[in-house]
Amino acid sequence: EGTGSLRLGGNQIVIGIADFTETSAVFTQGAGVTLKYANNTKFATIGYGVTIFGTTETQKLNVTGISTFEGNIDANANLDLQGNLDVDGQTHLDDVSITGVTTIADDKKLYLGDDQDLELYYQTSGVPGAYVNTGTSSGNLTIKNQDVGQYVYIHGDHVHLRSTTNNEAYLQAQRNGAVSLYYDQSNHSTAKFATTGYGATVFGTIEAQKLNIT
Numbered sequence: 001e002g003t004g005s006l007r008l009g010g011n012q013i014v015i016g017i018a019d020f021t022e023t024s025a026v027f028t029q030g031a032g033v034t035l036k037y038a039n040n041t042k043f044a045t046i047g048y049g050v051t052i053f054g055t056t057e058t059q060k061l062n063v064t065g066i067s068t069f070e071g072n073i074d075a076n077a078n079l080d081l082q083g084n085l086d087v088d089g090q091t092h093l094d095d096v097s098i099t100g101v102t103t104i105a106d107d108k109k110l111y112l113g114d115d116q117d118l119e120l121y122y123q124t125s126g127v128p129g130a131y132v133n134t135g136t137s138s139g140n141l142t143i144k145n146q147d148v149g150q151y152v153y154i155h156g157d158h159v160h161l162r163s164t165t166n167n168e169a170y171l172q173a174q175r176n177g178a179v180s181l182y183y184d185q186s187n188h189s190t191a192k193f194a195t196t197g198y199g200a201t202v203f204g205t206i207e208a209q210k211l212n213i214t
Helices: none
Strands: 012-016 023-028 032-037 038-046 049-052 110-112 118-123 129-134 157-162 169-174 179-183 193-196 197-202
Touching: none
Parallel strands: none
Antiparallel strands: 012 023, 023 032, 032 038, 038 049, 110 118, 118 129, 157 169, 169 179, 179 193, 193 197
């Protein structure tokens, strides 16, 4: 009993039970500290930090530097990230709620579906622009407004409906200009119907069972 310090010295200090059949801690000169549970190492200091063997339970973890995880990260509660999250491999997320801005870099694609059935991206090469594509075996692409009585708007000074191969137009609509309809444009380059400032023009033959002209 006293008020001074208890100091132990040696090249290696081992703390264990009375007969030393079970070790609790090992302090080795130039090799760090090892802490054990039931004679199994659970914590060890190393040259660049510490190594934990097994599961770490904590009420709060503050990391100010870079953390590297070689195994799985299992977060059963909320994961709050105030900085950047850099993921080089695949990330599988079951339920994601995003309240801020999410940015995907140019020429990088966002895939939806198990087989990359839908992709969204902005392309800077070739024909630059934003693209929404389906996969080659993804079925239909449906745009549906389920709010009864409301509209689906497509805005653009030049609106084209074209074939998958992009070499055949079905409809072309120009701002302050004509709306043109085509038939097999790859073999018939001229529109079959076009609106004009005074009405409409039909290119070719009109077949009708009845025609009323007023």
